Amino acid sequence: MVAFSPGRFRSPGCRQRPSDSSGNAGHRRDVHDAVTGATPEGDLAIESRGLTKRFGKQTAVNSIDLAVPRGSVFGFLGPNGSGKTTTIRMLLALTQATSGTVSVLGHSMPARLHHVLPRVGALVEGPAFYPFLSGAANLRRLDTADRHASSNTRGARVQFALERVGLTHAADKKVHAYSLGMKQRLGIANALLLPRDLLVLDEPTNGLDPQGTREVRTLVRSLAAEGTTVFVSSHLLAEVDQICTHAAVMSAGSIVAQGTLAALRQGGDTRVRVRTPDTAGAVRVLTHLGLEPFLAPDDRADRDVVAPLRGSQWQPEAIVTALVAGGVRIRGFLVEEPSLEERFVALTGEGFDVVQ
Amino acid sequence: MSSSDVSVPNSAEVPVRGRGGWDLLGSELAVLFRRRRTWAMLVAIALIPILLAVAVRLSSSTLNPGEGPPFLDRVTQNGLFVGFTAMVVAIPLFLPLTIGVVAGDTIAGEAGLGTLRYLLVAPAGRVRLLLVKYVGAAVFCLVATLTLTVSGALIGAALFPVGPVTLLSGDTISVAESLLRSLLVAAYVTVSLLGLAMIGLFISTLTDVPVGAMAATVVVSVVAQILDVIPQLSWLHPWLFSHYWLGFADLLRQPLDLGSFGQNAIVQACYLAVFGALAYSRFVTKDILS
Numbered sequence: 001m002v003a004f005s006p007g008r009f010r011s012p013g014c015r016q017r018p019s020d021s022s023g024n025a026g027h028r029r030d031v032h033d034a035v036t037g038a039t040p041e042g043d044l045a046i047e048s049r050g051l052t053k054r055f056g057k058q059t060a061v062n063s064i065d066l067a068v069p070r071g072s073v074f075g076f077l078g079p080n081g082s083g084k085t086t087t088i089r090m091l092l093a094l095t096q097a098t099s100g101t102v103s104v105l106g107h108s109m110p111a112r113l114h115h116v117l118p119r120v121g122a123l124v125e126g127p128a129f130y131p132f133l134s135g136a137a138n139l140r141r142l143d144t145a146d147r148h149a150s151s152n153t154r155g156a157r158v159q160f161a162l163e164r165v166g167l168t169h170a171a172d173k174k175v176h177a178y179s180l181g182m183k184q185r186l187g188i189a190n191a192l193l194l195p196r197d198l199l200v201l202d203e204p205t206n207g208l209d210p211q212g213t214r215e216v217r218t219l220v221r222s223l224a225a226e227g228t229t230v231f232v233s234s235h236l237l238a239e240v241d242q243i244c245t246h247a248a249v250m251s252a253g254s255i256v257a258q259g260t261l262a263a264l265r266q267g268g269d270t271r272v273r274v275r276t277p278d279t280a281g282a283v284r285v286l287t288h289l290g291l292e293p294f295l296a297p298d299d300r301a302d303r304d305v306v307a308p309l310r311g312s313q314w315q316p317e318a319i320v321t322a323l324v325a326g327g328v329r330i331r332g333f334l335v336e337e338p339s340l341e342e343r344f345v346a347l348t349g350e351g352f353d354v355v356q
Numbered sequence: 357m358s359s360s361d362v363s364v365p366n367s368a369e370v371p372v373r374g375r376g377g378w379d380l381l382g383s384e385l386a387v388l389f390r391r392r393r394t395w396a397m398l399v400a401i402a403l404i405p406i407l408l409a410v411a412v413r414l415s416s417s418t419l420n421p422g423e424g425p426p427f428l429d430r431v432t433q434n435g436l437f438v439g440f441t442a443m444v445v446a447i448p449l450f451l452p453l454t455i456g457v458v459a460g461d462t463i464a465g466e467a468g469l470g471t472l473r474y475l476l477v478a479p480a481g482r483v484r485l486l487l488v489k490y491v492g493a494a495v496f497c498l499v500a501t502l503t504l505t506v507s508g509a510l511i512g513a514a515l516f517p518v519g520p521v522t523l524l525s526g527d528t529i530s531v532a533e534s535l536l537r538s539l540l541v542a543a544y545v546t547v548s549l550l551g552l553a554m555i556g557l558f559i560s561t562l563t564d565v566p567v568g569a570m571a572a573t574v575v576v577s578v579v580a581q582i583l584d585v586i587p588q589l590s591w592l593h594p595w596l597f598s599h600y601w602l603g604f605a606d607l608l609r610q611p612l613d614l615g616s617f618g619q620n621a622i623v624q625a626c627y628l629a630v631f632g633a634l635a636y637s638r639f640v641t642k643d644i645l646s
Contacts, residue, residue, distance in 0.1 A: 092477050095643035117479035124477065128470025132391060141387060142471070144379035145478035145485075151379050190474065 045070045045198050045229035046091060050100035053086050060086040062253040063100065068231055068246070073224045075240035075261070076233040078250030079348050084233045085125050087250070088202055091231075092122055105197055118148045121196040123204055127187025131176035135167055135186050138175055143193050161189040164219070180207035188216070199223060202233045217243050241340045251348040265338050269308040272319055275332030279305055285326035289314055304332075380480060384492045388458070394496070397454040398503050404450065405442035405508035409435075413515045426605070435516030436534050439508025440608070443545060446504060447601050452577035455549050458496045459556025460570030462489040463639065467564040467646040482640045490557050490632075497549040501542040509538060527610035537607055544604040544617055551597035551627030552577055558635040564646040594619075597627050 046068035053061040061083040068074045078084045089095040091102055093110035102109045107116045129138045139158045143149045149157075162168050165185040175183065184207050191199055201220075205213040220230050220243050234240050240247055241261070248258040257264055272291075276282050279295060282305040286293035291314070293307035314322075316335050323330055388394055412431050427441040463486075466472035475485060512518070521534040529537070556573035563569050580598040583589055593599050600620035606613040 089473075089644070092473075093479075094473055094476060095645065096641065113479055114481065117477060120477070122474075122477045124473050126470070128474060130387065130469060130471060133387070141383050142474050142478060144383040145475045145480035147380070147481070147484070149379075149478075 043070050044068060044103075045072070046074075046102070046104050046231060048087075048091075048100060048102045051087065051090060051097055051102055052099045053083075053090060053095065054098045059253055061090070064250070064253075064255045066248060066255065067258065068229065070229050071224070071227055072246045073220060073230045073232065073244045075244035075247035076231060076250070077235065077237070077240060077247055077344060078233075079235060082250040082348070083253040084250055085202060088122075088124055088200055088231075088233060091200065092117070092120070092124065094124070118146055118194070119197040120200060121191030121194070121198070122200040122202075123187045123191050124200070124202050126203070126206065127183040127190075129175040129183065129186060132174060134172045134174055135178065135182075135189075136162065136171040138186065139190055139193060142190055146194070149194060157193050161192045162186075164192055165189045166215070181209060181212050184208055185212070188219070196228055198229045198231065200231045200233075203235075204232060205234070205236065205239060213239070237339075237341045237344055247340075249344060249347050256347045257343070261340070264343060265340060269310055269338055271306055271308045271336045271338075272316060273332075273334040273336055274305045274307075274323065274328070274330060275334075276305065276323075276328055276330055278328045279303055281326060281328045282323060285323050285328055286319070288326075289319060289322055291319075306336075380484065381488045381491060384488050385495060388492050388496065389499075393457070397457065398500065401446065401450065401454065401500050401503050402507035404446050404504060405438050406511045408442050408445065409438045409508075409511040409515050430522075431512070432516060434521055435512030435514075435518045436509065436521050436531070436538070438512030438516070439505050439538050440541065442504055442508045443501075443541060443604070444602065447545060447548070448581060449578075451500060451504075451545070451549060452552055453574055454500055455493070455497060455552050456556055456573035456577065457570050459493045459553040460560050460568075460573045461566045462493060462557050463560040464563050464569040465560075465566040467644070468566045470646055472646055473644050476644060483636065486557070486561075486635060486639055489560075490554065493553040493557060494546075494550055497553055498542075498546045501545045501549075505538050505542040509535065523608050523610050524605060525609040529610065540607050541604045544607060544620065545601075547617075547621055547624055548597075548601050551624040551631075554628050554631040554635070555597070558631045558638065561635050561639045561642065595623065595626075597623060599623065 044067050046066055048064055048066040050063045050065065051061060052059065052063050064083075064087065066087070076084055076087070086095070090097050091104060091109065093113045096110070104116045105119055109116060129135075130141065133141065136158050139161060140154055143154055143158065144151075159168070159171075162171050165188050167182060167185050167189060170178065170182060175186070178186065184204070188201070188204060191201065199220075204220075205216050208216065217239070220232065224230055224245075232240065232244065244261055246258075246260050247264055248255050249264070250256070273296065274282050274286075283293045283295075286305065286307045289312070291307040291309070291312060293305050296304040296306045316333070320330065320333055323333075408428075409431065412428065425441055425444050427437045427444065430437040431441055463472065466475060476482065480488075518531060520528045520530055521537075522528050552573065555576055556569065559572045559576070560566070560569040577598060580596045581601075584593055584596050584599055600616055600623060603616035603620060606616045
């Protein structure tokens with residue numbers, strides 16, 4: 001296993017922004033802004049229309065319209081089996097869509113895959129390598145597959161990619177001796193062999209320890225800061241919550257919600273939570289204010305009183321004042337933003353009863 | 357998808373270019389010949405003439421002409437026959453077995469490891485990948501037959517007298533010319549195996565389980581040879597890829613008869629065309645789900 005050291009995923013200080021340099025631009029032709037929030041409608045890194053994939057009678061992906069703005073960090077959410085990986089396979093021209101169209105970086109896929117894929121780094125459904133080759137030899141091998149990848153810089157690029165994911169010490173080890181986390185890192189290194197305009201990362205933190213997960217987050221942020229669009233599929237909501245600017249939620253092959261993370265959250269309610277021994281009093285005061293309080297479902301003796309704000313004109317501090325004036329002893333008061341998890345569960349179903 | 361795979365990318369749009377994609381072939385050969393499995397098969401091939409020569413050397417009884425595999429009775433008189441005898445022994449089963457392993461592994465092996473999706477996303481190009489994989493398998497055919505030939509010549513020279521070789525036609529040729537003929541036999545056997553290698557490549561595009569593709573390829577070669585000995589199917593025989601496998605005896609006559617070489621090449625070319633087209637049409641539209 002890897003010895004823990006801070007910053008195994010190095011921040012890529014030596015890489016130039018395309019807008020900063022004319023000579024080092026390499027593959028990059030599109031000078032695009034870092035996350036600006038206001039992305040023009042036409043400037044999408046990934047756009048699909050009515051994208052559908054059927055396997056026999058089963059519809060794995062059902063007419064989805066994906067819109068991933070350039071420069072965004074886009075979270076692609078959904079329970080297992082909701083069609084995320086099938087969608088990614090269609091985006092990368094690994095499988096053919098049954099119907100519908102996809103365009104990636106402004107080119108239609110799969111017709112223009114030779115123009116698009118050199119600019120796309122991908123980690124699809126887990127890392128896969130030749131177990132009998134070393135980590136560095138694996139990266140060199142996969143790099144030769146891209147006929148635009150210069151052989152002169154191959155060694156240096158492989159070194160740099162390994163350094164970025166903190167695998168330099170294991171570069172000459174055979175991959176069959178790698179742990180799952182190390183393979184995952186090597187998979188990310190493979191996606192970073194060339195400067196990319198788009199990174200498609202399918203469950204990038206799978207198998208990583210908490211440190212590794214944090215480092216992937218840092219890496220994704222630094223790539224996004226350089227202007228790379230990052231498309232991350234995940235079912236880890238905390239992860240998406242922390243790094244993404246946009247997200248789409250899939251359920252049973254359809255997109256059930258899509259947009260900026262802030263817009264996605266707005267589907268839920270901001271709530272106030274009052275911790276008090278005087279629950280009856282709290283409910284009375286809150287009801288008097290026009291709210292609809294209820295006791296939080298909890299086993300403890302002193303249960304919290306929760307009230308959704310739902311556009312109420314009351315400011316939280318005014319609610320506290322009213323509670324105190326009403327003789328309610330307050331042990332804790334919290335304004336709760338709706339969590340992505342609640343939205344996610346509301347959209348895709350509870351527990352194992354996810355829509356199939 | 358199929359039309360896009362063969363299109364040459366516009367160099368104005370993609371300014372940085374590698375060496376026209378030859379790197380992938382180099383890498384394919386490096387991976388193939390760095391595998392222990394490949395070396396094990398080549399060592400086994402090299403052992404065939406060695407076992408044969410040692411057995412003949414150690415046995416005191418002299419063989420009557422015609423007993424045992426062809427040429428075996430001549431080995432004691434001239435070591436240069438070890439290679440020919442070993443080729444006759446190896447071609448019905450052992451060489452097809454190794455070709456089956458290599459050709460069956462081409463696409464299915466990458467699919468089984470999951471590296472196929474990363475090669476295609478790189479993007480390797482499906483047609484280019486098929487070509488590189490086939491060339492890799494063909495190079496293995498050549499290396500395998502050369503290994504057998506060289507090993508046979510060396511062990512023959514070490515254990516038996518070497519001198520001018522009396523051909524099947526009764527003529528005698530010099531040692532140097534007999535070595536040339538050995539290389540010609542190696543070339544003949546290599547060509548003989550090219551059709552089977554393409555069949556293996558096609559089968560390999562059908563599955564994600566490399567062992568299945570390997571076994572199926574070997575089975576195909578065995579079935580072809582069984583069909584070849586059923587007299588009722590004589591109309592089919594000239595079209596079996598294995599029909600001319602043992603025809604290299606014609607190369608041991610004076611004057612040199614290249615007729616069977618040509619017929620063999622034509623049959624193999626037919627198999628290349630048919631199974632190459634099948635592999636192409638299957639692979640360019642295949643959903644990569646591995």
